Amino acid sequence: xxxxxxxxxxxxxxxxxxxxxxxxxxxxxxxxxxxxxxxxxxxxxxxxxxxxxxxxxxxxxxxxxxxxxxxxxxxxxxxxxxxxxxxxxxxxxxxxxxxxxxxxxxxxxxxxxxxxxxxxxxxxxxxxxxxxxxxxxxxxxxxxxxxxxxxxxxxxxxxxxxxxxxxxxxxxxxxxxxxxxxxxxxxxxxxxxxxxxxxxxxxxxxxxxxxxxxxxxxxxxxxxxxxxxxxxxxxxxxxxxxxxxxxxxxxxxxxxxxxxxxxxxxxxxxxxxxxxxxxxx
Amino acid sequence: xxxxxxxxxxxxxxxxxxxxxxxxxxxxxxxxxxxxxxxxxxxxxxxxxxxxxxxxxxxxxxxxxxxxxxxxxxxxxxxxxxxxxxxxxxxxxxxxxxxxxxxxxxxxxxxxxxxxxxxxxxxxxxxxxxxxxxxxxxxxxxxxxxxxxxxxxxxxxxxxxxxxxxxxxxxxxxxxxxxxxxxxxxxxxxxxxxxxxxxxxxxxxxxxxxxxxxxxxxxxxxxxxxxxxxxxxxxxxxxxxxxxxxxxxxxxxxxxxxxxxxxxxxxxxxxxxxxxxxxxxxxxxxxxxxxxxxxxxxxxxxxxxxxxxxxxxxxxxxxxxxxxxxxxxxxxxxxxxxxxxxxxx
Numbered sequence: 206x207x208x209x210x211x212x213x214x215x216x217x218x219x220x221x222x223x224x225x226x227x228x229x230x231x232x233x234x235x236x237x238x239x240x241x242x243x244x245x246x247x248x249x250x251x252x253x254x255x256x257x258x259x260x261x262x263x264x265x266x267x268x269x270x271x272x273x274x275x276x277x278x279x280x281x282x283x284x285x286x287x288x289x290x291x292x293x294x295x296x297x298x299x300x301x302x303x304x305x306x307x308x309x310x311x312x313x314x315x316x317x318x319x320x321x322x323x324x325x326x327x328x329x330x331x332x333x334x335x336x337x338x339x340x341x342x343x344x345x346x347x348x349x350x351x352x353x354x355x356x357x358x359x360x361x362x363x364x365x366x367x368x369x370x371x372x373x374x375x376x377x378x379x380x381x382x383x384x385x386x387x388x389x390x391x392x393x394x395x396x397x398x399x400x401x402x403x404x405x406x407x408x409x410x411x412x413x414x415x416x417x418x419x420x421x422x423x424x425x426x427x428x429x430x431x432x433x434x435x436x437x438x439x440x441x442x443x444x445x446x447x448x449x450x451x452x453x454x455x456x457x458x459x460x461x462x463x464x465x466x467x468x469x470x471x472x473x474x475x476x477x478x479x480x481x482x483x484x485x486x
Numbered sequence: 487x488x489x490x491x492x493x494x495x496x497x498x499x500x501x502x503x504x505x506x507x508x509x510x511x512x513x514x515x516x517x518x519x520x521x522x523x524x525x526x527x528x529x530x531x532x533x534x535x536x537x538x539x540x541x542x543x544x545x546x547x548x549x550x551x552x553x554x555x556x557x558x559x560x561x562x563x564x565x566x567x568x569x570x571x572x573x574x575x576x577x578x579x580x581x582x583x584x585x586x587x588x589x590x591x592x593x594x595x596x597x598x599x600x601x602x603x604x605x606x607x608x609x610x611x612x613x614x615x616x617x618x619x620x621x622x623x624x625x626x627x628x629x630x631x632x633x634x635x636x637x638x639x640x641x642x643x644x645x646x647x648x649x650x651x652x653x654x655x656x657x658x659x660x661x662x663x664x665x666x667x668x669x670x671x672x673x674x675x676x677x678x679x680x681x682x683x684x685x686x687x688x689x690x691x692x693x694x695x696x697x698x699x700x701x702x703x704x705x706x707x708x709x710x711x712x713x714x715x716x717x718x719x720x721x722x723x724x725x726x727x728x729x730x731x732x733x734x735x736x737x738x739x740x741x742x743x744x745x746x747x748x749x750x751x752x753x754x755x756x757x758x759x760x761x762x763x764x765x766x767x768x769x770x771x772x773x774x775x776x777x778x779x780x781x782x783x784x785x786x787x788x789x790x791x792x793x794x795x796x797x798x799x800x801x802x803x804x805x806x807x808x809x810x811x812x813x814x815x816x817x818x819x820x821x822x823x824x825x826x827x828x829x830x831x
Contacts (some may be wrong), residue, residue, distance in 0.1 A: 282729055301736035315826040323737040324745070358825045376735060412796040469791040 226292050227379035229255040229278060234287035236273050236438075247273040248284075257379075260406060260413045262430045263422035263440075264469060266477065270438030271416045272384050278285035278414060279305050279382050290468045291380065301325055304373030308385040310365045312357035318368050319344065319353035325376040343371040346405060363394040367401065374409065381406075387422070396454055399425055403452060416432035420469045424462060425452060432469055434476040442472045444483075572825055614796040619803070622796035638780040639770060642698075643812065646705035647766050654713030654762065655755060661714070662721025662751065663743070679711045683772035691776060701773035701781070706770025709762035716758025720751030721786065756820035763816045767809035782808070 224389070236248040247270040263271045269364050276282040280299040289296040289301065292449050312321045322343050323336035331339070344350050348369040349360075357365050366386055373381055387395045399422060406413055417423050423430045424446055432442035446465055448456055456462055574582065593616050598604075600615040614622075626632040661668040683704050690700035724747050732742050774783025786801030 279730075279734060281733075294804065299730070299733040305734040305735060306729065307727055307731065309727050311725075311727045313728060313731075313746065313749070316745075317754075324732070324737075328732075328736040328738070328741060358826070372731075372735070382734075 206299045206375070212482070227257040228292050229380060229412060229414065230290040230293075231255075231274070231278070232287050232290065234274070234277055234284040234289060236270070236277060236282060237285040247438050248277070249439050250287075251438070251440055251444070252287075253431065253440065255380075255412055255414060257412055258410050260415070260426060260428045262415045262417055262427035263433055264417055264420060264423040264430050264473075265433035266435055266473065269433045271418075271433035274433070275382055275384055275414060275416050278380065279303055295397060301329060301376040302379050304376060304381045305375055305379035305382040306366070306369045306373050306381065306386040308355065310362065310369070310386045310389075312365055312368055313329060314357055317354050317356055318360070320347065321357065322372045322375050325372060329376065339375050340371075343375045344368075346374070346408070347401070349373045361394075362390050363398055366390065366398060370402065370405065374405070374411075378411060380412045380414060383413065385416055385418070388417075395422070400452075400454070402426065403450070407451065412470060420466055420473070421457065424448075424465050424469065425454075425456065430465070432472045432476075440470070441476060444468060513822055612795060613719040614799055618796050619799045623800045623803075626797075626800060634784075635780050635782050635785045636808070639774065639782040640808070642773070642781065643763075643766055643770055644707055646702045646770070647709050647763060649685055649702075650706050650709035650713055650762060650766065651759060654710050654758070655717050658714045658717025658755070658758075659721055659748075659751075661718040663747070668718070675711060676712060678707075678778055679715075683769035684775075685706050687772065687776055690773075701770070704773035704776075705766050705770045709766035712761040712765055713755075713758040716754045716761070717751060720754025720758075721747055722755070723754065749823075752820075754821055756824060759816050759820060760813050764809055765811045767805060767812070771805060 210437060216240045220399075231251055231253050234248055234251050235246065238245045238247055248433055251274060265271045271430060272437065277284050278291070278296060280296050280303065283297075296303075312318075313324065314462075319337060319340045322340035323333075326336035326378065327333070341353065342348065343355055347370060349364060349367055349371070352364065352368075357368065360368065369386070389397045390398060405445060413426075415423075415426060427446050430444045430446060431440050432444070434441045444465055446461075448459060448461055519562075532647070561831055596700065598614050599610040600613050604610040631805075649749065658670060686704050687700075690704050691697075694700040694703055728746050729742055732746050737745065770781070771783035771786065774781035775787050777784045782801055782804050786798055786805070789795075789797030789801055
């Protein structure tokens with residue numbers, strides 16, 4: 206609660222995003238893909254609650270089911286067992302209340318940057334003017350006002366992802382779902398984007414569910430890191446990150462940061478050793 | 487001729503320089519204060535409010551920091567725009583020259599072969615020289631009937647092609663979107679597509695009430711298949727991540743079709759339309775063998791019957807030119823919808 210205050214004195218003022226919306230309940234969710242012999246259990250009996258306004262990172266090696274878990278919240282994947290609730294309402298399909306940022310560039314290449322951001326508001330039935338005004342506002346938020354009339358292909362990867370974030374936010378979602386959004390960026394750009402995201406989140410106060418395989422990224426960003434293991438796709442660690450905000454890159458020298466990092470790494474290491482032994486037995 | 491060819495090349499030519507606006511670390515740090523210094527922006531973000539952007543000092547700082555990137559891109563954009571519209575780049579001029587020289591060389595070889603009465607496996611003894619063909623052509627330009635031939639053919643192309651576009655795009659979209667339709671229609675397409683236009687002549691005459699209708703039918707079939715197939719593939723190539731993104735932005739099925747699937751398929755559809763136009767011309771020639779009166783295909787066929795060698799070549803070249811011109815016309819019609827793609831390269 207103290208964090209929440211320090212983080213965002215203005216979050217209550219954001220229109221259409223009343224405080225305390227954005228609570229995600231994942232209840233006993235299992236996801237099974239395929240049938241018969243090819244059956245693959247991506248997520249196994251996972252339950253967790255993400256508080257409104259919380260920044261949660263799901264950390265795990267590739268193929269551990271973390272994206273699948275995120276996709277159940279997004280509504281792209283239906284849990285085989287269990288259910289996902291957003292503010293008490295069951296998730297059945299994708300919707301604008303859950304803004305999605307993808308790893309691959311997912312802007313519409315035939316729409317300008319501004320049209321891309323205005324797309325959500327347009328779909329929500331807002332007028333052209335209203336939508337483009339919203340687009341301008343959010344473009345300013347990610348610092349790309351000058352690029353509003355460009356096509357996505359004219360922007361660098363980092364810029365495209367910022368537009369992607371702006372586009373997701375333009376619908377005032379109660380949760381922002383991010384699936385390794387900075388995975389394809391070079392490490393410097395990545396650091397900038399992380400800080401950038403934190404400051405946007407500070408203003409916005411939305412719940413963020415962020416999937417990554419990068420330990421440092423997870424600890425730098427999150428209030429809480431969930432470590433996920435491959436086969437059978439379960440959460441094996443739930444770490445609070447009590448680092449103060451705002452955070453700068455220098456925080457990686459903080460003893461708490463180092464402690465948490467070591468914890469995460471040992472969890473992952475134990476897990477991969479186990480997986481390794483399993484493969485060799 | 488060379489100009490025409492070169493314009494075609496300009497269309498096909500990949501963009502000069504890929505625009506890689508590097509997101510380098512030097513440009514970005516200045517942005518950070520900009521963002522954290524603008525909480526006011528967020529609070530005025532009422533949807534109803536129109537662009538009220540108070541620009542705090544942080545913003546100007548950030549803009550100057552981004553300026554190097556910013557100035558580089560519009561310059562390049564401007565270059566691409568001028569080249570696609572009016573002025574030619576040195577590179578394009580160069581290509582134009584090469585094409586012109588290639589054509590001149592071709593004509594020279596043709597002239598030489600006919601002047602020598604070359605008979606070395608291929609026999610040029612009865613082939614008219616370029617000079618004779620040119621004379622015949624200018625004579626025809628002075629007769630009214632020549633224009634009637636061309637006009638009649640153009641009209642047939644126009645009708646057949648428009649029908650093929652309407653039907654082809656519609657079926658192609660359905661096939662790309664609905665697996666049932668695809669499975670149902672595909673065998674027909676696979677079987678009917680390899681049948682050459684000429685093979686359709688007897689049946690077309692039997693089936694259709696008028697000669698005109700059978701010619702149009704044959705021409706239409708030629709254009710139809712490339713359009714259907716390309717449209718279908720275009721629809722199938724829609725990136726799934728874009729559909730997902732649109733879903734999470736609240737787009738309905740119709741809007742996903744209109745804003746995602748259709749634009750994603752457009753480059754492929756445009757290619758199909760251009761190919762279809764070319765194919766419709768050579769189907770037309772087959773169709774016009776049926777006709778007893780007019781059309782540039784009839785003109786060519788008739789010249790052969792009358793053993794008028796110059797006119798055969800005149801007819802062939804006219805078909806070649808008209809085919810090229812109409813394909814370019816189709817491309818120029820679709821190009822405005824694909825502008826985003828030029829920037830993407």
